Amino acid sequence: MKIIVCIKQVPDTTDVKIDPSTNTLIREGVPSIVNPFDMYALEESLRLREKVGGTVTVITMGPPQAKEALREAISLGVDQGILISDRAFAGSDTLATSYALASTIRKIGAYDLIICGKQAIDGDTAQVGPGIAECLQIPFVAFVKKIEEVSDQTMRVERMMETGYDVIELPLPAVITVVKEINEPRLPSLRGQMRAKKYEPTLWTSSDLDVSEERIGLKGSPTQVIKIFTPEIRKAGEHLEGDPEEVADKLFQRFKEAKIIP
Amino acid sequence: MNIYIDADACTGCELCLPSCPFNAIEMREDKAVILDNCTLCNACLDVCPVDAIHKVEEKVTAPHKPCVIEEYAGVWVFAEQRKGVLQTVTFELLGEGKKLAATLGEELCAVLLGDGIRKEAETLLYYDVDKVYSIDDPTLAVFQDDTYSACMAALARQFKPNIILGGATHIGRSFIPQVAVKLQTGLTADCTGLTIEDSSKHLMQTRPAFGGSIFATIATYHHRPQIATVRHKVMKPAKRQSERRGEIVQLPLPDEAKRCRTRFITSVEELEETVNLAEADIIVSGGRGLGDPKYFSLIQELAKTLGGAVGASRATVDAGWIPYSHQVGQTGKTVCPKLYIACGISGAVQHLVGMQSSDVIVAINKDPQAPIFKVASYGIVGDLHEVIPALIKRFSAR
Ligand SMILES: Cc1cc2nc3c(=O)[nH]c(=O)nc-3n(C[C@H](O)[C@H](O)[C@H](O)COP(=O)(O)OP(=O)(O)OC[C@H]3O[C@@H](n4cnc5c(N)ncnc54)[C@H](O)[C@@H]3O)c2cc1C
Ligand SMILES: Nc1ncnc2c1ncn2[C@@H]1O[C@H](COP(=O)(O)O)[C@@H](O)[C@H]1O
Numbered sequence: 288m289k290i291i292v293c294i295k296q297v298p299d300t301t302d303v304k305i306d307p308s309t310n311t312l313i314r315e316g317v318p319s320i321v322n323p324f325d326m327y328a329l330e331e332s333l334r335l336r337e338k339v340g341g342t343v344t345v346i347t348m349g350p351p352q353a354k355e356a357l358r359e360a361i362s363l364g365v366d367q368g369i370l371i372s373d374r375a376f377a378g379s380d381t382l383a384t385s386y387a388l389a390s391t392i393r394k395i396g397a398y399d400l401i402i403c404g405k406q407a408i409d410g411d412t413a414q415v416g417p418g419i420a421e422c423l424q425i426p427f428v429a430f431v432k433k434i435e436e437v438s439d440q441t442m443r444v445e446r447m448m449e450t451g452y453d454v455i456e457l458p459l460p461a462v463i464t465v466v467k468e469i470n471e472p473r474l475p476s477l478r479g480q481m482r483a484k485k486y487e488p489t490l491w492t493s494s495d496l497d498v499s500e501e502r503i504g505l506k507g508s509p510t511q512v513i514k515i516f517t518p519e520i521r522k523a524g525e526h527l528e529g530d531p532e533e534v535a536d537k538l539f540q541r542f543k544e545a546k547i548i549p
Numbered sequence: 550m551n552i553y554i555d556a557d558a559c560t561g562c563e564l565c566l567p568s569c570p571f572n573a574i575e576m577r578e579d580k581a582v583i584l585d586n587c588t589l590c591n592a593c594l595d596v597c598p599v600d601a602i603h604k605v606e607e608k609v610t611a612p613h614k615p616c617v618i619e620e621y622a623g624v625w626v627f628a629e630q631r632k633g634v635l636q637t638v639t640f641e642l643l644g645e646g647k648k649l650a651a652t653l654g655e656e657l658c659a660v661l662l663g664d665g666i667r668k669e670a671e672t673l674l675y676y677d678v679d680k681v682y683s684i685d686d687p688t689l690a691v692f693q694d695d696t697y698s699a700c701m702a703a704l705a706r707q708f709k710p711n712i713i714l715g716g717a718t719h720i721g722r723s724f725i726p727q728v729a730v731k732l733q734t735g736l737t738a739d740c741t742g743l744t745i746e747d748s749s750k751h752l753m754q755t756r757p758a759f760g761g762s763i764f765a766t767i768a769t770y771h772h773r774p775q776i777a778t779v780r781h782k783v784m785k786p787a788k789r790q791s792e793r794r795g796e797i798v799q800l801p802l803p804d805e806a807k808r809c810r811t812r813f814i815t816s817v818e819e820l821e822e823t824v825n826l827a828e829a830d831i832i833v834s835g836g837r838g839l840g841d842p843k844y845f846s847l848i849q850e851l852a853k854t855l856g857g858a859v860g861a862s863r864a865t866v867d868a869g870w871i872p873y874s875h876q877v878g879q880t881g882k883t884v885c886p887k888l889y890i891a892c893g894i895s896g897a898v899q900h901l902v903g904m905q906s907s908d909v910i911v912a913i914n915k916d917p918q919a920p921i922f923k924v925a926s927y928g929i930v931g932d933l934h935e936v937i938p939a940l941i942k943r944f945s946a947r
Contacts, residue, residue, distance in 0.1 A: 298572060298759075319572075323880055350586035378589045381738075385730060408879060409570075410758055412738040414726040417694070421730035426810040427694050429723035432873075443814065447874075448719050450825045453691075454814035467880045468873040505589065509735030509772040513753070515570070515592040515765045521905055524926035531939035534929050538911065539943050541927060547888050547909055548855065548947070 288341035288437075290332045291392055291401045292365070293419070294325035296349050296356040297409040321356045324404025327465045330472040331434065332402055333364055339437060341399075342366045346391050348376060348384060354488055362475035362483035369395070373492040378505035381410075385418025387503055390496045392423060400442070401462040405430060413464070420462035428455050432468040551605045552589055556580045558601035568596040570763060590765070616734075620709055621773035624650040627701065627715035627725070628659040628673055628681070631692075635669050637786065637828060638716035642779060643676045644787035645743055646714055649752070652745045655711060658682060662700050664690035674793040681795065682708070686802040688809065691816065692720050695809045698727035703803035705732055710774045712752055714743075717778040718827070729776050735769030736776040741783045741906075742766075752777070760879050760902030781827050782885050819874060826877065831857030831888045834877055834904075835865060838893020838914060838933055842870035847937045848892060854944045860884065860904075862894045878903035892933045896921025913937070 299320045321329075332343045345360040347353050348371040357368030371391050379387060392398060401420075406413035413429070420427030432452060433445040440459055445452045447466055457463075475483070493503060501507060527537045542548045554565075554574075561579040568574075573587040581601075593602050626642040628635060643659065650657040656679040661670050663685065670683045684700050697720075705713065705728070713728075715721040717739040729736035742755035746768070752775040754767045769775040826832060833855065835848040845859070852859045860882075861875040877884055879899040889907035894900060896912070896919055904910070905924050912925035913933045922928040929936055 298570070350584065352586070372585075374585055377585065377587060380735065381726070382730065382733070382735065408760065410738075411760065413722050414729070414736060414738055417723060417726035418730050421698075421727040427723075427727065428811065429694075430719055445817075446719075446723075448816070449827050451816065451818040453816045455693075456812040456814055458810055466873075467876075509733075509769045510737060510767050511770060512588075512590050513766045513768055515590050515758075515763055518757070518761065518764055521910075521924045523923050523928065526922075526928045526930065528930075531931060531935040532943070534931065534936060535939035535943035538927060538929070538940065539947070542888075545909070548944070 288335060288339050288399045289397050290335060290343045291398050292328050292332045292345045293388055293403045294345055294347050294356055295322045295407045296353040297322045297407055321359050322404050322407045324406060326472040327467055327469050328402040328404050329360055329363055330470045331465055344395060348387055357488040358483040358486055361486045362479040364479050368488035370488045370490050375493040375504050378508060380508035380510045381412050381414035381418055382509060383503050383507035385415050385422050389419045389422030390498045394496055399459045403464045405464045405466050416462055416464035426457045426461040428457055429464045431463045431465045552583055552587055553603055554581050554583055555601045555603060558599050560599055564596050565593045568593045616772050618773055621711040623656040623658055623710040624712045625658050625660055625710040628661045629716050629720055630663050630669050638718060638781045640786035641784040642714045645784040647677055647787060649745055660704060662689045662697060670797045674795050675789045676787045677790055678795045681797045682800060683797055684800050684802055688802055691813045693809050693811050693813055694724045694727060695811060696806045698724040699806035700803055701728045702731040703805055705774055713774045713776045715778050717780050721778045725778055734772040734774055737767045738778050740777045740779050826858050826860055826882050826884050829858035830886050831855050832860045832884055832886045833857050833890045834860030834894060835892050836862040836894030837864040845871055851937055851941050854941050862900050891921050894921055895919050
């Protein structure tokens with residue numbers, strides 16, 4: 288089985304904090320990490336490879352330093368990594384990103400399954416996975432929490448819904464996005480780390496891909512960010528003091544006053 | 550568009566560095582420079598005290614698929630139904646859609662897909678719509694990406710709506726991105742604010758990013774329809790009118806929706822009661838401070854007393870105390886109920902991003918330094934094993 292995993296390097300959101308005095312983001316030495324949901328995508332690809340054989344190729348589109356994300360994937364045991372990097376891609380929204388990644392996947396050629404994370408934690412859009420599927424004209428299932436069965440031609444997955452899950456069978460090749468529940472990601476092996484250290488991923492620029500210039504980067508992005516602002520910061524409210532009974536009574540009164548409970 | 554820093558004007562004050570959410574500004578020889586990973590988000594533009602950061606608008610980028618914006622009119626709402634039940638988010642979208650439609654002086658229409666849904670179509674007429682486009686076909690009995698996205702795209706091609714709104718639900722966030730690609734137009738995910746810009750009449754879509762630490766306003770200038778998925782529980786639901794209005798436009802299944810590559814096998818409802826955090830007005834969540842999985846019974850009882858749902862921190866989910874479907878936070882669910890009670894939860898930022906937009910937050914924690922208190926409307930420093938039973942007692946006596 289030929290598996291392609293799409294991963295994205297994102298700033299570690301734990302560190303995106305707001306300076307209350309200036310209302311700007313504090314980003315001192317913010318480390319970059321592999322988007323947490325993509326770690327589950329990576330793990331699932333490795334488990335599938337262990338089960339049915341095949342190869343795992345990891346792709347990422349981003350600035351040159353996104354190489355590090357691919358190295359991390361290598362340390363976990365994937366076969367190869369490809370970095371798509373070019374200033375021409377700057378400003379891509381999810382439509383242009385899906386198109387660029389789909390074009391990359393076309394160039395790779397043979398594939399049976401594409402796995403993405405549910406969403407990237409910087410933009411939180413969850414649109415690139417379904418976007419890739421649509422660009423490639425292949426079936427798509429989102430929020431996969433379990434792969435029940437897999438064969439050469441089909442797989443059967445559980446799609447997480449708000450109140451339970453749906454069981455869906457889909458023909459391959461296909462795209463799925465995965466949620467955290469699907470597995471427990473492994474840690475890098477020593478051998479993997481050794482390999483990752485020296486690993487140089489393949490680099491493709493826009494000229495390596497069969498992409499039309501109008502559909503990538505800012506030009507290919509229908510949506511435009513007009514402004515970015517920080518929300519009003521939530522302020523700590525009241526401390527309720529007293530023994531448990533008193534506290535319970537105070538809370539009850541507050542709820543009544545504020546009509547939180549009938 | 551491009552952003553650059555005028556090296557002659559730059560004083561090297563470094564004020565712009567922390568303004569960049571993507572770490573795309575670097576100091577080189579005492580001058581700030583914009584790096585390749587700039588996403589053109591504009592966050593740095595206003596912070597420069599000497600106006601050395603410039604934005605160059607290239608000539609308005611021609612969309613690769615020319616689109617005559619004037620041909621598009623009407624605000625559409627995807628009326629999500631499951632098993633014949635219109636989802637509450639639908640009414641929120643209708644309420645918001647009405648405002649937008651009124652501002653634009655355009656129609657408000659609902660799009661209803663399903664099988665045997667005449668009753669739901671009639672219900673929608675009580676919500677001040679001009680039209681309900683309904684495709685009622687056995688093929689649409691259950692949600693599948695192929696059929697739903699094909700129907701929506703076909704309808705949009707035929708009737709050319711200006712705006713399409715869908716719920717940012719599992720269904721909406723799954724198929725609407727495919728609709729946007731089919732129509733080659735912009736889609737903004739999980740919006741919490743929508744307005745029409747006075748001068749240009751474009752839809753201004755505001756949404757959280759980085760788990761809500763920043764917000765972005767996004768527009769689709771040159772493409773139509775303008776599509777957005779909208780976060781549940783943020784918009785005010787439309788009120789049911791006493792009279793019906795508008796008409797039901799019954800349409801056949803479009804040809805491209807006749808082929809469905811995926812096969813729906815079954816749908817499993819999970820047994821735990823009141824897991825549906827997205828719908829809940831009240832959520833009581835437990836964290837590692839419970840000390841033992843058995844004390845989730847306390848959380849359940851308090852939730853039951855208040856008529857709420859049960860949430861959890863990741864620490865408890867990872868420890869296997871409670872299923873993942875209860876997890877709130879960055880890698881779990883984002884919720885915004887009217888009331889969120891966090892019991893024995895420290896308030897790590899990954900948890901906070903999932904619940905800090907709740908109207909009222911109550912925190913119970915024995916550590917007065919716990920970060921959860923920073924966002925709590927009411928903070929209770931104490932042992933949850935004593936406080937929760939007291940709350941249950943007080944609130945069940947009402
Ligand atoms: C990539 C990533 C993603 C993550 N995603 C999520 C997510 O989606 N959701 C999430 O919740 N976390 C997430 N986390 C984990 C998060 O960082 C915290 O580890 C987690 O939220 C802690 O859970 P907790 O508050 O239950 O446990 P702890 O941090 O252990 O806190 C327990 C709290 O209980 C209090 N306590 C103890 N005993 C009592 C008592 N008897 N009475 C009252 N209070 C008591 C303690 O003072 C303490 O504050 C993520 C982490 C990472 C790295
Ligand atoms: N630049 C990118 N390079 C590779 N994969 C990406 C990129 N952006 C998004 N993805 C994939 O698409 C998923 C959803 O991202 P998003 O739509 O941005 O929330 C991520 O979890 C990744 O698997």
